[in-house]
Amino acid sequence: MKVDFYQKAKEAEEEIKRYYTHLHKHPELSGQEYQTQEWILSQLKQWGVECRTCADTGVYAIIRSGKPGYTIAFRADMDALPIQEQTGLSWSSEENGVMHACGHDAHMTVLLGCIRILHENREQLYGNIVFLFQPSEEHQGGAARMIVDGAMKTPKPDLIVAFHVWPQRAGTITCMSGPVMAQPDAFSIELIGKGGHGATPHICRNPIPAMAALINAIGNITANDISAQETAVVNICRIRCGEKYNIIAEKGYLEGTIRTYDTKVREEIIRRLKKLTTSIADAWEIEGSYYMDSGYPATINNKTAACWAAEILKKEIPEVEILTEGEPSMLGEDFSCYGTVCPSLFLRLGCWKEDEKRHFPLHSSCFEIEESILLDGIAAFCILASAFSEKGFERINEKY
Structure with missing residues (x-):
């Protein structure tokens, strides 16, 4: 029986919001994500998900279906920024001078929600689903350290995917091929x-x-x-x-x-x-x-993966508008390091609230997201995981 992943996310909405507010209230700087790591591990172990520490303050988790298939990986960055929050949210940062001003709390929440739902429906999966909670995206090269620590081995992913919340209309996901970040x-x-x-x-x-x-x-x-x-x-x-x-x-x-x-x-x-x-x-x-x-390599989306993902998401998640064109950013992202190991896909999750007065850029002390987008991200990750683990990249290449 086919799983309605968006409905599953809706059913868990209150719990997902709890993950988000907790992570937002307790930000940690690059290389200092020990409490975040401990909290994530506690959630995963409570659900019975196979997991371990990685790259000192990171987390590696995996769902093995036990059935033949392919391996897809998903990554969320963990670190916050040295910024004093000025959003006025009831769940504002409790750490003086530290804030999740780049949306990494949302990225971790999406990954946690995805893990929970996929684990509960693991009998519907094939192959392996790998989850990387990566420290030090803002500084210290966390992605490279995750790779050195074996995050991309045994099993080696056939495709890796990540989201970044983006200053664009909520309810949209941009899935573009080619250059995404410089x-x-x-x-x-x-x-x-x-x-x-x-x-x-x-x-x-x-x-x-x-x-x-x-x-x-x-x-x-x-x-x-x-x-x-x-x-x-x-x-x-x-x-x-x-x-x-x-x-x-x-x-x-x-x-x-x-x-x-x-x-x-x-x-x-x-x-x-x-x-x-x-x-x-x-x-x-x-x-x-x-x-x-020298900085990280440019983040270049695999064309085949981008076309495949856009088609799948348009079909399976009509609640979200899937955009296939966007302006490449001159910002940098160490997600590109994973692209040296396997094909990669970096998506943009529109996060702006309806009120234009609350539209602030990434790294702003006033940056905030529309919380409903967390469900969009979770559903999209679950859909891609389910589709790819069964059919893999080889069949994708046959079509595109």
């Missing part, structure tokens, strides 16, 4: 001149004019060196030089970010940054050094 690289440039008194610039080498020239040149990289058909961002976000109005500093620093989807575009931007650093430093007769801190 690779977020950080760079810094050090310019070393010769310090001295502001009254004697001729015997000094002031790095500030060189910094100004370099800032202007960097601002033209995307216009002059990158095709208009490509998408990229190169942005200087921090400048440091000098301590007093009449003293020429010896050193100046520029710090910024590169955001790209394409490896060749990224490499060209890096090449130009290095070249501009040395050439402009030479022109001003100072020294220039370029440093790079």
Whole structure:
């Protein structure tokens, strides 16, 4: 008998809301998710779900159907942000200066609700369903640590899926193919001149004019060196030089970010940054050094998986509008690390409340979600888990 997963989520709505309010009230920063981990493990063990700790503060759980099939994995991030909440919600954060301002509490709630419903209906499943509660998405590379700790082995997933609550209308899920999130690289440039008194610039080498020239040149990289058909961002976000109005500093620093989807575009931007650093430093007769801190890979949705998921969800969950087009974001996401192991699919769960005055962006101290979307996310995860575990990615490829 076919399971109505949306109805199952509706029946558990009060309990699901309890998960959400608890997680929202007790946020923990990256690498500190010990209480969150303990609470999640207690829920899973209470339900009789196979689980273990992973990546220090994370959780790995699995439902083994015992029947032949495929393995699909779902991921939820766990960490909060160092932000003082100002939503005024009755379940506001009880941790001073810490808040779930990026919706990770909603992601964990969706995964918990999904586990509960699938476990209760496990006789309808095939293959294996893996669940990853991942720490440190905001910092410290939690996804990579989950992989190192065996989260993507034995069984290895054939597909991994994640949601992110998104500042768009509630009741929508965006399931787009191709680029979804960019690779977020950080760079810094050090310019070393010769310090001295502001009254004697001729015997000094002031790095500030060189910094100004370099800032202007960097601002033209995307216009002059990158095709208009490509998408990229190169942005200087921090400048440091000098301590007093009449003293020429010896050193100046520029710090910024590169955001790209394409490896060749990224490499060209890096090449130009290095070249501009040395050439402009030479022109001003100072020294220039370029440093790079590479970010996570870009998050690229597998085309086949995106087409398959959109079709399944449109058919099985008419209560939610499924969008197949959206604007890629220049934000970064370490979910992309899982995509190096198996095909991946990163969905957007519309979360805005009906009242436009309560529409706030991610990472805002006033950020909040429409709680009813938790049911949308749970139903969607359950539907994808049930469909994929039986038919797998091989049959998907035959159609798409």
